[in-house]
Amino acid sequence: MKTVDVNIELNELLSSNRMYNQLSVSELVEKVLTRQEGILTSTGAVSVSTGKYTGRSPKDKFIVNEASVENLIDWGSVNQPISSDVFEKLYSKVLTYLKDRNELFQFKGFAGADTGYRLPIQVINEFAWHNLFAHQLFIRPTEEELLTHQSEFTIVSAPTFKADPVVDGTNSEAFVIISFEKRIILIGGTEYAGEMKKSIFSIMNFLLPQNNVLPMHCSANVGNEGDVALFFGLSGTGKTTLSADADRKLIGDDEHGWSDNGVFNIEGGCYAKCINLTFEKEPQIFSAIKFGTVLENVVVNPDGRLADYDDTSLTENTRAAYPMQAIQNIVEPSVAGHPHTIIFLTADAFGVLPPISKLTKEQAMYHFLSGFTSKLAGTERGVTSPQVTFSTCFGSPFLPLPAVEYAKMLGEKIEKHNVNVFLVNTGWTGGEYGVGKRMNLSYTRAMVHAALEGDLNYVETTQDEFFGLAIPQHVPGVPDQVLVPSLTWEDKSAYEVKALELVNKFKENFKKFEGFDAQLAELGGPLK
Numbered sequence: 001m002k003t004v005d006v007n008i009e010l011n012e013l014l015s016s017n018r019m020y021n022q023l024s025v026s027e028l029v030e031k032v033l034t035r036q037e038g039i040l041t042s043t044g045a046v047s048v049s050t051g052k053y054t055g056r057s058p059k060d061k062f063i064v065n066e067a068s069v070e071n072l073i074d075w076g077s078v079n080q081p082i083s084s085d086v087f088e089k090l091y092s093k094v095l096t097y098l099k100d101r102n103e104l105f106q107f108k109g110f111a112g113a114d115t116g117y118r119l120p121i122q123v124i125n126e127f128a129w130h131n132l133f134a135h136q137l138f139i140r141p142t143e144e145e146l147l148t149h150q151s152e153f154t155i156v157s158a159p160t161f162k163a164d165p166v167v168d169g170t171n172s173e174a175f176v177i178i179s180f181e182k183r184i185i186l187i188g189g190t191e192y193a194g195e196m197k198k199s200i201f202s203i204m205n206f207l208l209p210q211n212n213v214l215p216m217h218c219s220a221n222v223g224n225e226g227d228v229a230l231f232f233g234l235s236g237t238g239k240t241t242l243s244a245d246a247d248r249k250l251i252g253d254d255e256h257g258w259s260d261n262g263v264f265n266i267e268g269g270c271y272a273k274c275i276n277l278t279f280e281k282e283p284q285i286f287s288a289i290k291f292g293t294v295l296e297n298v299v300v301n302p303d304g305r306l307a308d309y310d311d312t313s314l315t316e317n318t319r320a321a322y323p324m325q326a327i328q329n330i331v332e333p334s335v336a337g338h339p340h341t342i343i344f345l346t347a348d349a350f351g352v353l354p355p356i357s358k359l360t361k362e363q364a365m366y367h368f369l370s371g372f373t374s375k376l377a378g379t380e381r382g383v384t385s386p387q388v389t390f391s392t393c394f395g396s397p398f399l400p401l402p403a404v405e406y407a408k409m410l411g412e413k414i415e416k417h418n419v420n421v422f423l424v425n426t427g428w429t430g431g432e433y434g435v436g437k438r439m440n441l442s443y444t445r446a447m448v449h450a451a452l453e454g455d456l457n458y459v460e461t462t463q464d465e466f467f468g469l470a471i472p473q474h475v476p477g478v479p480d481q482v483l484v485p486s487l488t489w490e491d492k493s494a495y496e497v498k499a500l501e502l503v504n505k506f507k508e509n510f511k512k513f514e515g516f517d518a519q520l521a522e523l524g525g526p527l528k
Contacts, residue, residue, distance in 0.1 A: 007182075009095045010154065013124070019104045022146065025135060025292040028105070031128035035103070038129055042305045044291030045320070047298055048129050053190040054297050054315035056198060057174045058397055060190070062087075064179040072206075074402040086169035087177055091186055093168070097161045098126060105131035108149050110139040111200050113334040114264035117213055117257060121200065122151035126158050133193040133294050136321045138200070139268035153183045153203060155196050161188040178202065193296065193321070197271055198398055201255050204266055206400040214258040214409040215266070217395030219243040220251040222336045228263055229452050230256070232394040233345030234373040238426045240272065241441075242345065242448050244284050249331045252324070258339070258413055265334030270327070274298055274318040277309040288326035295320055341452050342414070342421040344394075349374035351428035351436045352485050352499040355478075356447040357469035358456060364421040365411045366524025368393055369403060369513055370506060374427060388502075390509045404516040422451045423469065430488040432498055446477035466499040468527040503528050 013019065023031070029046055032038045038048035062082035063073055073079050098104060105125045112118030123134040134155075141149055162173040174189035176199060185199045205215045218232045221243055228251070233239035240253065252265030253272070272285045274295070279286040289295065289307070296319040299311035309318065324330050344367050346353060359367065371391040392403040399406065414421060426444050430436035450456050450472075461470035462484070471483055481487045489495035503526040510525060 009092060010156070013095055013098060013104070014106065016099070016104070018102060019106055021106045022108060023105065023131070025132065028128055028132040028135065029292065031103070032132065035128055037127055039300065040305065041295065041300055041307050043289055045289050045293040045295050045307070046129060046132065047295045047300045047307070049297055049314065050191040050193070053174060053192040055192060055317045056194055056397070057176070057190055057192070060171050060174040061176045062178070063400065064177065064181070066179065066181040069180045073400050078397055079400055082169065082177060087179055087186070090163065090168050090170070090175070090177070091184065094156060094158050094161050094186060094188055098158055101126055107131050107134045107138070108146060108151060109134070109141055109268070111204055111266050112257060112264060113139060113266070114257065114259060114261065116261070117208065117211060117259055117264070119153060119204065119207065120149055120151050121153045121155065123155040123196065124157065126160060127191070129294060130157055130159070130193055130196070132292070133321050134196060136292065136294060136323050137197050137267055137269040137271060153185065153200070155185045155187065155199065157187040157196060159188065159191040163189055180206065193294070194271065194319070197267070201266065202398045202400055204255070204257070205398055208257050209401060209405060209409065212260065214406065214413060216256045216258060217254065217393065217398065218256055219253045220256050220263055220265070220336070221245060221248040222251055222331060223248050223452065226337055227340040227452070228336045228338065229341045229343065230263070230339050231343045231345060232368070234371065234389060234391055234394060236375065237345035237347045237373055238444065239345055240282065242343070242444065244282070246329065249329050250327060251331050251334050251336050262335065262337040263339060269321060269323045272320045274309050274320050275312065275316050284327050285320065288322045289320050290326065293320055293322040293326065338417045339419050342419055343448060343451065344368070344421070344423045346373045346423065346425050346427065348425045348427035348502070349433040350498045350502045351430065351432045351489070352495065352502055353423070353425040353427070353467065354464055354469055354471045354485055355425050355429065355439055355443065355483060356451065356475065357423050357464065357471050358461060359421040359423055359469070360524070361411050361414050362520055362524035363469070364414055365407045365520055366510070367423055368410055369407045370509060371396065372506065388505050404513060420451070420457055422456070424448060429482065429485065436488070443478045443482060447475050450475050466503055466526055466528050500528060
């Protein structure tokens with residue numbers, strides 16, 4: 001797709017003497033403080049509040065239905081269409097609105113650490129702290145790169161502009177609209193900075209497959225021998241904890257591409273959750289929260305400006321945005337070879353999935369498409385049944401293309417590069433939630449370590465009777481009986497009931513993919 005020049009109105013905005021271009025971290029922090037957008041914490045981080053919106057607003061996200069993408073996008077509740085006419089009118093209104101602002105901020109950078117696939121972007125912000133966020137989360141150009149930088153996508157963010165749904169054709173006051181032909185991301189009505197990060201990821205999920213690059217919602221690290229590992233998993237599965245390894249260097253914590261050259265980070269920073277954060281649990285994240293870091297919706301005590309990471313009065317989705325360089329044990333640039341090992345993480349509250357199992361290519365594609373975990377909403381009120389969650393490709397909100405296209409690419413790359421794939425259950429053992437207990441973290445770490453070291457590549461396995469998964473008979477540091485779910489349950493009949501219940505959940509969810517490949521459901525899915 002050819003680059004489309006931004007329109008005259010945008011060029012006028014960019015050339016305004018009220019536009020601050022490529023400010024440094026120190027300059028942006030000064031602006032945040034003088035504009036009273038936030039405060040400094042005891043560690044020097046900038047603390048801000050996002051107001052009404054403390055997370056993404058998926059019902060307010062749209063893609064412009066343009067001729068060049070009309071037959072490519074997987075339209076539906078995730079990718080909602082909006083007309084070019086509606087977009088252009090709203091876009092013009094937002095630009096006119098921004099012209100009246102006293103100060104605006106521009107950042108130029110990149111998405112994609114591999115220079116062969118990176119996307120030059122620019123971000124135009126109404127808020128200084130949003131521009132600081134962009135500076136920390138995206139890849140920052142060198143002075144030399146900045147001289148030749150030609151933006152191919154532009155984010156225009158106007159959080160204080162509130163849309164009128166009746167007049168502007170939106171669903172609410174907030175809107176996140178992507179135009180692939182205009183190469184514009186238009187954001188308004190929400191102060192949540194994560195919309196910028198995830199919009200760029202959505203764009204990369206559309207653009208990268210055109211170059212045979214698989215975009216992935218995962219963390220990645222690499223060992224001393226160059227062995228790359230990918231960690232996929234939804235919230236609560238332990239992805240951050242298990243991918244942070246003192247003996248391995250971090251490539252990135254959230255978004256990656258897998259090209260013919262290997263794996264690369266899409267971002268230049270981390271957007272880490274801060275809920276209940278302690279140095280003991282997450283030393284990397286805790287230590288990264290210093291000058292230049294943006295803390296979102298973290299309650300700060302007035303006395304001493306100490307951040308209270310246990311306080312959820314604003315939201316449980318508290319976040320810290322900081323550059324990769326705030327972490328010591330990283331790969332620079334964030335590029336590495338092809339994966340040796342892929343780990344799919346799930347937290348099964350049914351207590352029936354094996355704590356670790358080795359997947360065939362077909363099973364890997366099946367579980368990639370399924371993206372299963374269990375969320376336990378409201379456990380403090382005594383909820384005893386799990387909330388089943390399936391997030392396609394472990395990132396369904398960010399997939400513009402049909403999910404099966406990503407799964408096919410994954411299968412092809414697994415086969416081509418002979419990658420070992422494991423499903424690791426960090427959820428419950430010995431019974432469902434409320435009966436059994438959470439898997440021992442030390443056991444999970446031992447299993448992941450064994451997988452990464454290649455100890456499980458040739459070990460003898462037994463087949464799980466319900467899911468058809470290959471369960472290793474022995475894992476160093478883990479009792480053998482822990483490896484087989486049925487052996488950990490006292491009530492065998494209750495185990496079978498729960499196992500069949502989860503099997504049926506998987507099959508019901510996978511029906512939407514059966515038209516793609518019925519054989520995949522047969523070879524990759526449950527046996528029962």
